[in-house]
Amino acid sequence: MPVKLDFFHDPTLEAAGAYMGRLSQRQQIVASNLANIDTPGYKTRDISFHATMQELLPDSAMALRTSRPDHAGRWTPAAAQAPVFEVQGAPERTDLNNVDIDKEMLKLSETAFGYSLMSQIVRGKLRTIASSINEGRVA
Amino acid sequence: MSLMTAIEVGASGLTAQRRRLEVLVGNLVNANTTQPAGTEPYRRKDVLFASTGPAASFGAALDDAVQGVEIATVVTDQSDPVKRYEPGHPHADKDGYVSYPNINAMEEMVNVLSATRSYEANLQAVNMAKEMQQKTLEILR
Numbered sequence: 001m002p003v004k005l006d007f008f009h010d011p012t013l014e015a016a017g018a019y020m021g022r023l024s025q026r027q028q029i030v031a032s033n034l035a036n037i038d039t040p041g042y043k044t045r046d047i048s049f050h051a052t053m054q055e056l057l058p059d060s061a062m063a064l065r066t067s068r069p070d071h072a073g074r075w076t077p078a079a080a081q082a083p084v085f086e087v088q089g090a091p092e093r094t095d096l097n098n099v100d101i102d103k104e105m106l107k108l109s110e111t112a113f114g115y116s117l118m119s120q121i122v123r124g125k126l127r128t129i130a131s132s133i134n135e136g137r138v139a
Numbered sequence: 140m141s142l143m144t145a146i147e148v149g150a151s152g153l154t155a156q157r158r159r160l161e162v163l164v165g166n167l168v169n170a171n172t173t174q175p176a177g178t179e180p181y182r183r184k185d186v187l188f189a190s191t192g193p194a195a196s197f198g199a200a201l202d203d204a205v206q207g208v209e210i211a212t213v214v215t216d217q218s219d220p221v222k223r224y225e226p227g228h229p230h231a232d233k234d235g236y237v238s239y240p241n242i243n244a245m246e247e248m249v250n251v252l253s254a255t256r257s258y259e260a261n262l263q264a265v266n267m268a269k270e271m272q273q274k275t276l277e278i279l280r
Contacts, residue, residue: 020275024141027271028205031145031264035152035208037257038159039188045204084204101260112267119274126278 012125016118022047022082023115029084030107033099040095044087044104142275144205145268151191151207152261158210159186160254163247170242176232181240183216185250216241 029045036042090098131137162184169181189211218241226235 021141024145024271027264027268028141028145028148031148031152031261031268032205032207034257034260034264035148035155036188036190036206037152037260038156038253039190039208042190042206101256105260105263108264108267112271115271116274119278123278123280 010125013122016122016125020115020118020122023111023118025082026107027111027115030104030111033104034101034108036097037099037101037104038097040097042097042099044090044099045084046087046107047082047084142268142272146265148205148207149261149265149268151209153258153265155186155188155208155210156254156258156261159188160251160258162186162213163251163254166240166242167244167247167251169240170244170247171239173228173230173237173239175230176238180220180238181242182220183240183242183247184213185216186213187211 026047029047033042033044087098090100092098166183172181174180187210188208190206191209220238220241222236223239224235225231225237228237231237
């Protein structure tokens with residue numbers, strides 16, 4: 001059976017793209033937390049970051065097979081933006097601000113690392129395509 | 140572009156912390172500023188931060204979530220000036236006391252450090268967002 005190559009609906013690219021969207025959203029929120037580190041009453045915000053692969057993957061060979069409609073595994077397009085929530089239970093300062101600079105810095109590098117990783121994956125995938133265009137010669 | 144938002148928000152933090160530093164340095168340099176007796180001496184100032192709504196370019200879905208920061212007001216400390224007995228001072232009152240601003244250099248230095256660290260944190264956020272944009276561009280290389 002010939003391998004069907006559909007460059008424009010590639011599950012890896014779509015998943016990586018969705019994940020990068022989430023990462024960039026998270027970076028904005030971390031930037032917002034850091035900007036408001038001295039704002040009285042400001043509460044740390046975050047998104048449920050660890051989206052499942054299932055959520056990010058399009059319906060394809062890589063998605064789970066389901067035998068019933070209520071089974072997990074049916075693909076719904078990943079929302080471009082994850083819902084934002086305020087972090088509960090973090091210790092507050094006397095000005096009722098609960099931004100923890102160390103945690104935010106960790107999130108910052110975590111997010112940048114994830115983004116870098118995803119961009120490498122996308123780059124690798126595009127190279128594969130370029131290689132097949134060039135009949136196996138490295139582009 | 141969404142990563143531009145992260146940079147904009149980081150920049151608002153940089154601006155706010157820099158202005159805070161300016162106010163704090165103003166306190167430090169005026170620690171020994173006296174005024175003629177009977178007039179109001181210099182009083183220490185501090186800033187109050189407030190979150191700003193997102194700029195027009197921010198995504199609608201993120202309306203409340205991503206907020207920049209700005210300096211809402213510059214507040215003046217209302218505590219009494221420190222009186223020192225210096226009869227020879229040109230600003231001494233009739234009893235020989237000079238009113239010095241109620242500035243504690245140690246306290247100001249701690250605030251200056253806090254402003255510096257917050258500035259660094261915001262700078263790091265801007266740099267990371269910049270790095271991420273760079274990674275996006277590298278996909279095309």
